[in-house]
Amino acid sequence: MSLKLLDRMEQPTVRSFTTSNELSVSLADLVTKLSAESIEARDRFTVGISGGSLPKLLAADLKHRKDVKWDKWEVFFCDERIVPLEHEDSNYFLCKKELFDHVPIPPEKIHTIDPNLASENEPKEEDDSIDPVAEDYEKQLIDVFAGAKSIKFPVFDLLLLGIGPDGHTCSLFPGHRLLDEGVLWVAYIGDSPKPPPKRVTLTLPVVNHARNVAFVATGSGKQDILYQIFEDPSSKLPSQLVKPTNGKLYWFLDDAASSKLILPK
Numbered sequence: 001m002s003l004k005l006l007d008r009m010e011q012p013t014v015r016s017f018t019t020s021n022e023l024s025v026s027l028a029d030l031v032t033k034l035s036a037e038s039i040e041a042r043d044r045f046t047v048g049i050s051g052g053s054l055p056k057l058l059a060a061d062l063k064h065r066k067d068v069k070w071d072k073w074e075v076f077f078c079d080e081r082i083v084p085l086e087h088e089d090s091n092y093f094l095c096k097k098e099l100f101d102h103v104p105i106p107p108e109k110i111h112t113i114d115p116n117l118a119s120e121n122e123p124k125e126e127d128d129s130i131d132p133v134a135e136d137y138e139k140q141l142i143d144v145f146a147g148a149k150s151i152k153f154p155v156f157d158l159l160l161l162g163i164g165p166d167g168h169t170c171s172l173f174p175g176h177r178l179l180d181e182g183v184l185w186v187a188y189i190g191d192s193p194k195p196p197p198k199r200v201t202l203t204l205p206v207v208n209h210a211r212n213v214a215f216v217a218t219g220s221g222k223q224d225i226l227y228q229i230f231e232d233p234s235s236k237l238p239s240q241l242v243k244p245t246n247g248k249l250y251w252f253l254d255d256a257a258s259s260k261l262i263l264p265k
């Protein structure tokens with residue numbers, strides 16, 4: 001593979017599958033393995049899930065696994081649309097339909113935004129990454145990850161990321177000022193190029209502090225952006241800025257998405 005992501009300490013693991021079902025089985029194997037290892041080491045598994053096509057691919061095989069200690073999971077959302085939780089645009093709603101309705105994760109371990117906190121008016125210009133929904137969600141992360149301690153950033157056991165055709169991930173979009181956010185754990189974006197516009201998102205430092213990060217991308221619509229990411233280290237796309245500091249990076253692709261990449265057989 002002519003992987004140009006050479007400036008990271010550890011090469012990512014890149015897997016491409018003929019079918020999305022094969023991808024889902026392999027992804028479920030990794031999630032199950034990381035869940036067991038995390039629970040063994042820390043008596044819990046902290047995971048962040050993205051929206052889009054990821055939840056269906058994640059759940060397809062995982063929801064049938066019997067060897068997962070679901071009650072030890074702490075689930076967050078890598079980004080979330082500021083809509084009611086029962087709205088079809090809600091990532092929680094999507095994950096509930098695909099996964100949470102099929103596995104016994106205790107409801108109190110599924111950490112959702114509180115859309116009722118949404119302010120009618122946009123934040124003031126100078127602090128426009130701060131918003132009641134984002135602040136509340138950040139407090140939920142602090143409760144789970146920091147408790148009484150003060151830590152710079154949370155360390156997720158696994159973050160599951162999608163990638164947009166423009167190279168965005170979470171709700172971190174190309175050229176957006178949020179890419180420079182270095183303090184907040186959760187930020188507000190009111191002008192998401194991908195509708196709906198109002199969202200909260202984990203910030204890049206949180207993503208890069210994770211023990212494991214797995215991108216999931218399928219379909220020919222992703223082939224060009226994946227080629228750019230893997231072949232052009234100079235472009236600073238959000239997905240290319242994901243370089244876990246002390247963590248492992250995985251790419252789960254299907255052959256349609258990886259068709260322009262030169263991957264080892």
Ligand SMILES: O=C(O)[C@H](O)[C@@H](O)[C@H](O)[C@H](O)COP(=O)(O)O
Nearest residue numbers: 050051052053162163164169170
């Ligand atoms: O809430 C969201 O919109 C997602 O978290 C977003 O970051 C998604 O992962 C990408 O847009 C890829 O979406 P697809 O996998 O559907 O192309």
